[in-house]
Amino acid sequence: MLAYIIRRLFSTLVVMTVVAFVVFSLxxxxxxxPAAVIAGDxxxxxxxxRIRANLGLDEPFxxxxxxxxxxxxxxxxxxxxxxxxxxxxxxxxRVEPTVALTLCTLLVAVAVAVPLGVIAAAKAGTxxxxxxxxxxxxxxxxxxxxxxxxxxxxxxxxLDWLPVQGYHNLSDGVWxxxxxxxxxxxxxxxVYMALIARITRATMLDVLSQDYVRTxxxxxxxxxxxxxxxxxKNAAVPIMTIVGIGIALLISGAIVTETxxxxxxxxxxxxxxxxxxxYPIIQGxxxxxxxxxxxxxxxxxxxxxxxxxxIRY
Amino acid sequence: MSTLAxxxxxxxxxxxxxxxxxxxxxxxxxxxxxxxxxxxLVALFAPWLGTIDPQAVAPLRRLKPPSAEYWFGSxxxxxxxxxxxxxxxxVSLAVGIAVALFSxxxxxxxxxxxxxxxxxxxxxxxxxxxxxxxxxxxxxxxxMALTRASIGNVILAITLxxxxxxxxxxxxxxxxxxxxxxxxxxxxxxxxxxxILTRHILPNTVAPLLVQATYVCASAMxxxxxxxxxxxGTPPNIPSWGNIMAEARSLFQIAGxxxxxxxxxxxxxxxxINLLGDGMRDALDPRLARRM
Numbered sequence: 001m002l003a004y005i006i007r008r009l010f011s012t013l014v015v016m017t018v019v020a021f022v023v024f025s026l027x028x029x030x031x032x033x034p035a036a037v038i039a040g041d042x043x044x045x046x047x048x049x050r051i052r053a054n055l056g057l058d059e060p061f062x063x064x065x066x067x068x069x070x071x072x073x074x075x076x077x078x079x080x081x082x083x084x085x086x087x088x089x090x091x092x093x094r095v096e097p098t099v100a101l102t103l104c105t106l107l108v109a110v111a112v113a114v115p116l117g118v119i120a121a122a123k124a125g126t127x128x129x130x131x132x133x134x135x136x137x138x139x140x141x142x143x144x145x146x147x148x149x150x151x152x153x154x155x156x157x158x159l160d161w162l163p164v165q166g167y168h169n170l171s172d173g174v175w176x177x178x179x180x181x182x183x184x185x186x187x188x189x190x191v192y193m194a195l196i197a198r199i200t201r202a203t204m205l206d207v208l209s210q211d212y213v214r215t216x217x218x219x220x221x222x223x224x225x226x227x228x229x230x231x232x233k234n235a236a237v238p239i240m241t242i243v244g245i246g247i248a249l250l251i252s253g254a255i256v257t258e259t260x261x262x263x264x265x266x267x268x269x270x271x272x273x274x275x276x277x278x279y280p281i282i283q284g285x286x287x288x289x290x291x292x293x294x295x296x297x298x299x300x301x302x303x304x305x306x307x308x309x310x311i312r313y
Numbered sequence: 314m315s316t317l318a319x320x321x322x323x324x325x326x327x328x329x330x331x332x333x334x335x336x337x338x339x340x341x342x343x344x345x346x347x348x349x350x351x352x353x354l355v356a357l358f359a360p361w362l363g364t365i366d367p368q369a370v371a372p373l374r375r376l377k378p379p380s381a382e383y384w385f386g387s388x389x390x391x392x393x394x395x396x397x398x399x400x401x402x403x404v405s406l407a408v409g410i411a412v413a414l415f416s417x418x419x420x421x422x423x424x425x426x427x428x429x430x431x432x433x434x435x436x437x438x439x440x441x442x443x444x445x446x447x448x449x450x451x452x453x454x455x456x457m458a459l460t461r462a463s464i465g466n467v468i469l470a471i472t473l474x475x476x477x478x479x480x481x482x483x484x485x486x487x488x489x490x491x492x493x494x495x496x497x498x499x500x501x502x503x504x505x506x507x508x509i510l511t512r513h514i515l516p517n518t519v520a521p522l523l524v525q526a527t528y529v530c531a532s533a534m535x536x537x538x539x540x541x542x543x544x545x546g547t548p549p550n551i552p553s554w555g556n557i558m559a560e561a562r563s564l565f566q567i568a569g570x571x572x573x574x575x576x577x578x579x580x581x582x583x584x585x586i587n588l589l590g591d592g593m594r595d596a597l598d599p600r601l602a603r604r605m
Contacts, residue, residue: 018443026455034459137591141584143535145542145558146576153569164566252450256539259562270451274458274545282458290447 077284087284098265109189117200139194148187165262203235244300342592348585356402397552404553412533416475424483449474457545520597527590
């Protein structure tokens, strides 16, 4: 088992190296002169030269990658072209809202979607099942920001129940903090819920057709304990997998959600960086988000041992 | 002695037959196909659908709500939102279809080779794992930040983000197919590698790829809208659904219709493609069909 964990850690390391290499190489692979693009149309040759030096484009590729990767290993993500502040500092300032938003969404989505999927599978073929499937297809089709505006127009502007935009720190009071997270979490969580509900239903249908489920039913166990104790427990691994993979949806969606709801998180930092073409920030954000994504999925992989005692590596 | 005749060759391939039967079983897929068809027609015939120049500004008629004159209202520059939405269909559909085509072909080529040649597989799949660890919208954002805004670059950026998923699919298909007896027979008969790939492996990847392509198309349309919405997509002088909504970002409290109409069109089109994809998947992959 230890050997498996070490092997898995090693492959995570390989993936992260590739991510770093890809993110770094984009600067060299894109057509045209990225320094000129970043500098914009009104730039002087001095500006372009300064940006080229900041990005290290005047050094040979491998030398530059070496310096950059060395800095990365020491927690240095470079400096912003526009504000001249360290990227790590800029990101650290913005971490709280993004973590609050994604965690809140994750909890709500799993708490809603898994029961939905289980009920749909238990009542397969009925209108409940069709309703859940319809919600799932719809959830995949409505983009995050369209849903976000529909929610704001309904619950904030028409009904005046919840704040339109903004973010409150947790330290300023739990209620205010939560109130500002309800709509963003709903908007961000819907596509994620759709995905989890769909996979939960599919896996549950698979498990429910197994012999041991029939045995449990034949023993006269209560339907609910068969459903939860026997079926859901055995469906946990695929569900966990999709919860982990779906984090990518949350990360992409968080950027848009923060823009719509004016939440000062990492997503908002990214969008501001795009407008100023501040590539070091974008580079840093991608690395941080990808690392988070890879680590969450590593944790999910390792959690299989807990959810399914049969899995022993 | 020559009475042992072979049955006449079927004029319809089993794939198409299955597709037709399944579409009959899934009326939602037909609705999806119909809506998608209408959207494509709308995009093609945009100039003849009662539209005016989508870029024509009329400062005196700014932010007019929907009326008989402005069906979908007018925006902050007095441009006709109806015309912009209709023309916007062109961008969204072009990006969706182009990305679906390109990423399918590129993914197919890489996937075929990696699935069959072991040492290439080890290297390429590590790169694909890395690419897949970057959420696709972020990867596209990075590319867009480094290149000049154009529809071509949007297509390129989204394609690059989608390719690894297609490669994964093709590779897993190839790994299963190469163990099939008829492939082993072909190898034993001395068939060359290119011929095995094109003659025995490739045809069997078509059905799953077709399904995957519809999902790629839907996801690419959403990604295009997201990129345009946050200012990293289609250049602002081209009306796209994402752009129209991006411009309305600060105005949504007074002019919600600016977001609503392009938003509904986008959601409807993506929904249509997803319904079509679900129907095709059920038709072409009977094993999955029972579960999903």
